Amino acid sequence: MHEIQPYVLWPYVAGSAIALITVFVSREELLRGNGWERILAVGRLALAAPLAAFGAEHLTIAPFIAPMVPSWIPWHLFWAYFVGCSLIAAGLSIATKVQVRLACTLLGIMLLFFVFSIHILRVVANPRDRFAWAVVLRDSAFAGGAWALAGSEIAWRNLGSKLIFVGRLLIGVAAIFFAVEHFLHPTALPGVPLEKLTPTWVPGRIVVDYLTGAFLAAAGIALVLGKNSGRAALYLGTWILLLVLIIYLPMVLVIPPAAEGGVKIEGVNYFFDTLLFAGAVLAFANAMPGSRRTNSAQYQRTISEAKA
Numbered sequence: 653m654h655e656i657q658p659y660v661l662w663p664y665v666a667g668s669a670i671a672l673i674t675v676f677v678s679r680e681e682l683l684r685g686n687g688w689e690r691i692l693a694v695g696r697l698a699l700a701a702p703l704a705a706f707g708a709e710h711l712t713i714a715p716f717i718a719p720m721v722p723s724w725i726p727w728h729l730f731w732a733y734f735v736g737c738s739l740i741a742a743g744l745s746i747a748t749k750v751q752v753r754l755a756c757t758l759l760g761i762m763l764l765f766f767v768f769s770i771h772i773l774r775v776v777a778n779p780r781d782r783f784a785w786a787v788v789l790r791d792s793a794f795a796g797g798a799w800a801l802a803g804s805e806i807a808w809r810n811l812g813s814k815l816i817f818v819g820r821l822l823i824g825v826a827a828i829f830f831a832v833e834h835f836l837h838p839t840a841l842p843g844v845p846l847e848k849l850t851p852t853w854v855p856g857r858i859v860v861d862y863l864t865g866a867f868l869a870a871a872g873i874a875l876v877l878g879k880n881s882g883r884a885a886l887y888l889g890t891w892i893l894l895l896v897l898i899i900y901l902p903m904v905l906v907i908p909p910a911a912e913g914g915v916k917i918e919g920v921n922y923f924f925d926t927l928l929f930a931g932a933v934l935a936f937a938n939a940m941p942g943s944r945r946t947n948s949a950q951y952q953r954t955i956s957e958a959k960a
Contacts, residue, residue, distance in 0.1 A: 659712040660916040666740060667705035667924060674700050674747040691890055695934025696746060698893065699797060702928035703743035703759075705920065710736025713917075722769050738762060746801070756802035757815070763795035782833065783846055789826035790844050790929065796822030797932025804939035816939050823936055824875030827868045827888065834865030842895050843926040848918070854899055867891045875936070882940025889934035896927050 674697040675682065681693035710717055710732055717735075718728040725731065738759075745755035767788055774784040796819035803815030833845035839857070841848050842864035850857040867888050874884035904919045 657913045657916065659709060660913065660920060662708040662712050663705040663920050663924070666708035666743075667701040670704040670743045670747050671697050671701040673744070677748055688886060691886070691893070692934055692938045694893065695889055695931055695938060697931070698889075698896075698927050699801070699931030699935050700743040700746040702924035702931065703739045703746070705924045706928075707736045707739030707741075707743065709917075709920065710739065720770060725769075735762070742798075753802050753805045756798040756805070760795040760798040760802065760815075760819075763791050763798065767791050767795070785829065786833065786845055789829050790925070792822045793826035794928060794932050796820070796826075797935040800932075800936040800939045816936070819936055819939070820875050820878065820881055823885070823933060824872045824881075827872030827875065827933075829872075831865045831868035831872055834861050834868060838862055838865075841922065841926075842899065843892050844929050846922075846925075848922060850899070851903060860895075860899075864891065864895065871933070882937050885933050885937035885940070889930050889937055892926065892930035892933065896923070896930060900926050 714732040721728040799815040800819030803812040838861040871884040871888035
């Protein structure tokens with residue numbers, strides 16, 4: 653019997669636990685909501701579970717993550733553990749709907765700090781590295797989804813509308829870049845275009861990539877322009893969720909138990925990475941009118957300003 657490495661086991665345990673908590677807390681929307689309301693409830697799960705999984709990953713491989721902390725920041729190992737705990741706390745907050753404003757606002761700030769202190773430096777060092785650009789825009793989109801969710805929870809309209817507005821732009825720009833990458837490199841895994849290629853067992857994999865590129869392009873343009881952005885995000889998020897179920901989940905399940913730890917952790921990262929992107933997109937869709945059970949004049953003013 654093959655031993656499951658802790659850095660593979662605990663991300664799945666944490667992600668599954670948070671997913672179950674999300675299902676319990678959002679059971680009314682899942683059981684009694686219409687189709688779109690159920691998808692948006694699943695979107696909350698798609699945002700919360702990966703955060704917990706990545707948090708557990710940080711805690712189990714903290715010594716390997718610590719060197720990634722910028723050299724000018726002291727106590728590298730402490731920050732690796734701190735970020736892991738923060739990600740789990742954010743996932744739990746989103747799942748339970750407790751202190752979502754605070755958790756998602758701080759989560760967005762933390763993710764953008766990573767972008768500007770770590771990822772953007774790799775782009776500057778090698779501007780032709782398309783994967784470095786993808787990571788910058790991916791984490792920016794994650795931050796945008798967190799801020800959109802925070803903005804939709806905020807009663808005071810000025811900050812709420814600004815967070816939703818920034819979230820819309822961050823997700824929209826990322827979607828447009830990802831769309832171009834899908835058209836230029838149609839063998840890459842659909843969703844977040846990184847190094848790994850789509851398995852040959854996926855039927856019509858080139859068609860799937862082009863179709864994903866079309867979804868990303870249409871939604872990205874709508875988000876950047878602020879035209880039907882909520883509906884566009886809803887369609888894109890739903891499509892990415894389908895990709896997670898029909899491509900990424902089977903990819904994880906077919907990894908042999910005897911495979912090296914690096915192969916298994918890669919499966920963890922790609923699965924939860926793409927799920928988190930779907931969650932970020934659906935978090936923005938959830939911030940738009942008609943998707944939330946709120947009709948307050950204050951909330952509608954917040955959304956109107958975010959669309960301006």
